[in-house]
Ligand code: HEM
């Protein structure tokens with residue numbers, strides 16, 4: 001029969017081993033793979049300022065990016081490709097809530113320079129290699145709207 | 146209750162119930178917003194409501210865990226808590242940090258990182274608070290007569306939870322790195338060290354309620370927390386599939402996270418088996434129901450509904466949709482909400498000396514809250530699955546899809562009303578117990 005000390009050894013051994021493997025893989029991921037997949041050289045001062053704006057306004061409180069965030073407003077990983085800069089800037093600089101399909105966005109009325117920084121951030125995000133996310137739809141339904 | 150200082154638990158539970166009530170209010174605000182009634186937009190936009198909802202969740206659970214620890218550790222260590230005064234200071238500082246953060250969210254003072262919205266300067270206050278808490282627990286344990294496995298597992302969970310908060314405080318320019326370390330907090334908490342806290346509290350409750358021999362319970366506790374870490378640590382990879390990390394995480398994360406439900410299955414089988422084996426029939430049936438309930442509902446919410454979207458082939462389509470919210474609700478409720486309710490149900494009669502546990506109210510609270518939460522989960526599931534098909538597979542616009550699935554949020558709000566009624570009755574009973582008293586002290590054996 002399994003004894004308590006066997007059980008303890010299973011717990012301690014399993015934990016230490018898993019954690020060691022996890023640290024090793026994390027190290028490999030962060031030191032050699034992420035810089036390539038995310039094009040770290042492309043992290044210009046504008047992109048970084050854009051990320052600050054993304055965080056200080058809690059955009060993730062409504063939207064997702066890389067599929068992380070809230071489910072109230074559209075996924076923005078590919079927004080640069082989908083809408084282009086003019087549309088994005090209009091949404092960010094609008095003095096009244098942006099509301100193309102009923103739901104309201106906060107009216108940030110950002111100055112143009114901030115809007116440009118966020119566009120730079122989205123452009124960088126757009127190019128990160130996400131192993132195929134977001135997937136392409138299997139069908140393209142035509143919408144009569 | 147065996148030691149006078151165990152009474153501090155009461156105030157942590159009271160704070161916990163207060164914050165839970167607030168959390169629910171903000172949940173309704175979001176439920177209505179999803180239905181198309183975003184009438185509070187100018188004062189409480191969705192992102193504010195969401196940050197408040199999820200942060201209050203974490204704080205009421207932590208307050209509940211801390212209360213349970215203040216009750217359990219003196220009893221297990223056979224020693225009074227080293228300082229009751231400092232425990233109250235810790236309680237007040239926890240409440241203050243929580244309230245300041247929540248108020249800040251209404252004034253654009255936050256960091257938009259899901260679940261870690263507390264701004265970094267305030268993070269340091271959180272760290273100070275948790276260090277004070279851990280100091281009191283560790284010192285009590287150190288001075289105590291006994292160091293049981295139950296108390297060690299519980300304490301280990303609390304210490305690791307504190308340590309894992311730190312990676313979330315580092316700033317990264319790269320969004321992928323940011324996300325990578327955010328999961329060290331979020332995932333390694335709920336699918337790692339918090340399971341130790343849950344396991345420790347569960348073992349304590351089972352020892353008390355079923356009367357099964359401590360050696361047997363603690364042996365299985367080791368097996369369960371062993372399974373937790375073996376699957377959960379590498380299981381972190383299920384969050385690394387699609388954030389800009391390499392492809393090997395699809396294999397590693399897929400395999401190990403698919404094993405995670407075993408720990409929850411272990412917890413459920415363990416609780417039921419100990420209940421069957423137990424000779425002692427403890428009169429506190431309500432505490433028993435919450436104890437068995439948490440073990441079973443966590444297996445469904447975290448184990449099965451987690452498994453439902455954890456494989457990379459599935460997660461590619463469901464990642465970041467309402468399917469995630471479906472799982473998040475039942476998992477948090479079953480594993481961590483219900484264990485706090487179990488601890489409160491067991492501890493209140495002992496601290497106040499009033500044995501109100503054979504009232505019908507306790508049963509009503511249990512069934513209404515659970516049926517309500519299962520209904521909410523179903524509503525999120527319907528909305529989420531419809532969203533995945535329409536938006537991800539058919540390629541419809543996000544906003545058009547959301548307008549189509551509004552009706553599921555009506556169901557959500559109706560079920561949330563049932564849930565809230567159940568929780569309301571539970572809190573009513575909590576208040577009826579009144580405050581703890583030294584007269585409830587048992588004679589030392
Ligand atoms: C009590 C334990 C658990 C709790 C409280 C919990 C809660 C959550 C929450 C809140 C999220 C959303 C996190 C975010 O986006 O920041 C999430 C995501 C996820 N959980 Fe869990 N979970 C638990 C256990 C599990 C288990 C055991 C599994 C797998 C078997 C699992 C699989 C997943 C997956 C795959 C995601 C990512 C969903 C996505 O891609 O959007 N969870 N969980």
Ligand code: HEM
Nearest residue numbers: 070071072169172173175176469470473474477478482561
């Ligand atoms: C009773 C009323 C409740 C309602 C109406 C409600 C509703 C909601 C809504 C609408 C969201 C936002 C989803 C989005 O981003 O679009 C949310 C998020 C969340 N709620 Fe609740 N909720 C309630 C209670 C609870 C309870 C009791 C818990 C935990 C035990 C909980 C845990 C969560 C979590 C973890 C999230 C984040 C989920 C994720 O990001 O995947 N909620 N809730």
Ligand SMILES: [Fe+2]
Nearest residue numbers: 332336381383
């Ligand atoms: Fe996870």
